[in-house]
Amino acid sequence: MDAEKARDRLFQDIATFVEGNSLNLLPECDGIRIYDAPLLGVASAGDGLFEQFLAPEVIGPHHRLPGQWLTGARSVLSYFLPFSLPVRASNRGTGAPSEEWLYGRIGGEALNNAVRARLVEMVTELGGRAVAPALDPRYQVVDRKSNWSERHAGYAAGLGSFGLGRSFITARGSAGRMGSVITDLELPPTSRQVGPYGYCPQLTGGTCGECIPRCPVRAIEAEGKALGKCQSYLDFVRKKFAPRYGCGKCQTAVPCEAAIPSGGLGEGGSG
Numbered sequence: 001m002d003a004e005k006a007r008d009r010l011f012q013d014i015a016t017f018v019e020g021n022s023l024n025l026l027p028e029c030d031g032i033r034i035y036d037a038p039l040l041g042v043a044s045a046g047d048g049l050f051e052q053f054l055a056p057e058v059i060g061p062h063h064r065l066p067g068q069w070l071t072g073a074r075s076v077l078s079y080f081l082p083f084s085l086p087v088r089a090s091n092r093g094t095g096a097p098s099e100e101w102l103y104g105r106i107g108g109e110a111l112n113n114a115v116r117a118r119l120v121e122m123v124t125e126l127g128g129r130a131v132a133p134a135l136d137p138r139y140q141v142v143d144r145k146s147n148w149s150e151r152h153a154g155y156a157a158g159l160g161s162f163g164l165g166r167s168f169i170t171a172r173g174s175a176g177r178m179g180s181v182i183t184d185l186e187l188p189p190t191s192r193q194v195g196p197y198g199y200c201p202q203l204t205g206g207t208c209g210e211c212i213p214r215c216p217v218r219a220i221e222a223e224g225k226a227l228g229k230c231q232s233y234l235d236f237v238r239k240k241f242a243p244r245y246g247c248g249k250c251q252t253a254v255p256c257e258a259a260i261p262s263g264g265l266g267e268g269g270s271g
């Protein structure tokens, strides 16, 4: 099978896997769907961006290169799983996260892990090898910093750009979850349409900022996000609703909830 056909087959099979998966339903919330159809992209494992991510002002030297996860890595498959309308709409109020969001975040991550594992399996069926960093024993989070960033892999694969609240904005918005798999299959990369901040009008032209007042703890300001404040709030939510947690107020009832905001097509920033 040629590389383009292999890539298209992986994309199609993952969409079918998500569509028909029982994990994509929330029995605790009237059986609503967690995710709509995924967006998928591919970056070359040799893309110079992965080296750039090691700079302290981008991610840092703790971040691993694709080839450090998988010897002979050639491609990085990245995907975005957009939350469904019922999950997103439930969280558009202020204050505590909605029940659907809390359940969707945890149930959704179970499906996300199943997608990662299925992609590894599918690559094997195509005669390749693959590693899902988030499922790998070498995956680490130290001082809240992980050694593989799903959002940065998504940027490299052309899925979108970063937003003010450190969210990742795709053609289907920012409310969703991401994942990736590194493989030694040579798959044609998908093109990047924007610079690293191109879909966020606040970061390109100072003209949105609607996520700022959405944050219950004022962690987001016009210049960026105070990560510590956000994390402390998520810790508080986790204590209150364990084992569920989450917030997502900055990803709901905002122009980038489920689409690229209007005015958000510029080339922004450099890192």
Ligand code: SF4
Residues within 6 Å of the ligand: 163, 164, 165, 167, 199, 200, 201, 202, 203, 208, 209, 210, 211, 212, 254, 255, 256, 261, 264
């Ligand atoms: S709400 Fe506006 S400022 Fe905030 S991340 Fe989305 S597009 Fe950017």
Ligand code: SF4
Residues within 6 Å of the ligand: 165, 214, 215, 216, 217, 218, 219, 220, 225, 229, 230, 231, 233, 234, 247, 248, 249, 250, 251
């Ligand atoms: S997830 Fe919640 S606490 Fe964190 S920045 Fe967004 S709105 Fe604020």
